[in-house]
Amino acid sequence: MDPQAELRIIRAAYAKQIMAAANVRDTRVAAAFAAIPREDFVGPGPWMMLRWWTRDYVPTPDADPVYLYTNDLVALLPDRRLNNGQPSLHAHLMHQAAPADGEHVVHVGTGTGYYTALLAHLVGPTGRVTGIEYDPELAARARANLTAYMNVEIIAGDGTLVAFEPADVIYVNAGCTRPAARWLDGLADGGRLILPLTSDGGFKGGTPEQVARSGAVFRIRREEAGYRASWISAVAIIPCDGGRDEPSEKALAEAFAGGGWQKVARLYRDADIPDERCWLRGDGWCLAYD
Template identity: 55%
Template sequence: MTGRFRERDDGMTIDDLAVVRRAYAKQVLAAAAVADASLMRALAETERERFLGPGPWKLMRFGGNYVETPDADPVYLYTDDLVAIDAARGLNNGQPSFLSKLIHAARIRPGDHVVHVGTGTGYYTALMRCLAGPHGCVTGIEVDPGLAARAADNLAGYPGATVLAGDGGDTDFAPADVVFVNAGAVRPAPAWLDRLKDGGRLVLPLTVHGGDTGTRGAVFLVTRRGGAFEARHVSPTRIFPCIGGREPDGEARLADAFARGGGMDVTALHRRAPKRGDRLWLDGGDWCLTTG
């Protein structure tokens, strides 16, 4: 067979994998309700199998159960599914449409420095590296040393991509245009705000424990404007918890805010205790989120 088709070992004839990736990119962005030509190109050009180890792979289906792919054909990875990185821990390569929505919200531009907290094995870090372009760079931070080593190997062919092993709230990094937190915290780490450039964007998932359902919460986009921080709700989430980003008092305060509702009306983050006149959504003690 010639042209864009190839003959498989099983005798079937299918589109070349590059065509499968392009279809995947379109389906993912359609599911995310996002129109973003740069992100579509990044999704179509990035090899997801490179970041997930040898197949067969375990895909998460409805009800939270894993189903193993019939074999190691990478075509199975080009669907809008979570793929297990460590099934025993319930640790997955996140859902493409959900992460694509958040990446789109971050507005990564050519030349940006992006810091990805919770880089995992590096797939979404690679997408962000593509968006930052040849003059940009990405710093991945991963608290699990084994995953950090895997991500560093997987990203070795991406110039300008660096992986650091450590706690994303404590690890030092250069000033960033985007800080993308890929795990649920109860408050922003000071470094995520301190090292955000003026006009920089922080993708911040805030979550509480939800019993048997794991964590639940919301993702906020925080934008620095000089010494002030705008904030807006982007999406609900049930993201994996951020190790080092949890503490009981913050958990309780956040749970109270979610129980009251109204998180979609958040407009600002303040690095101070609430004061009289604030239209308060979350009282974080020494910080707060306000509405209107």
């Protein structure tokens, strides 16, 4: 059998396994996972795969791309513990974000571009993706990997500060302690922000040198002058450069310690919301119960 035809069969099976692991039924997201070659975005093999039972990287036996089609993390910069994210988590988050044909997605933390390519597939040729990557090396790799994707632009910079046109989806792939004002301002009406909030104090596993932080992912939806909010997933993810500060880190750790994040229903940009309604209060904003 032709190797590319064999890989198409393997990707189709991989997509089904990822959707099952994510407990998601979404034919559009499944089609994106089946269509995009992961090997185009993780460098030449053999590849270093993070194995949870050792909490360390193990090399694949050789450079056969078949090894990439599992629900595992692939190292991008292993010395810095930077990985290509877990496919099932992204399947779940993309399902929640629901990028549609023709929409504009802003991808904060694009890495080397694999999930950016999936988002580009989901919005189709009439849509577009603006990928923002803080690390210049990863941004350069993403730009090279995505040259064939005419609906993608890659920007190297701080994803909390880079200006962009109004977005239907802002898909953040790094752990913050607060939402950036730029993201809340940049959501179009009906736009969805996928926001991982993570705390140093919430990370219970791994070794001291690991950079992952754990917490919760919220979906923020802009509705005219307000924002709906809901918890959608647990998460362990690298910190967001520019999206963390000591006061909000402390407030978030206290909020996680108190529980109740599953009941969050709104984000307010209003300092006057009573404390008893706030799950997490920041400078001029809060995540609150309905």
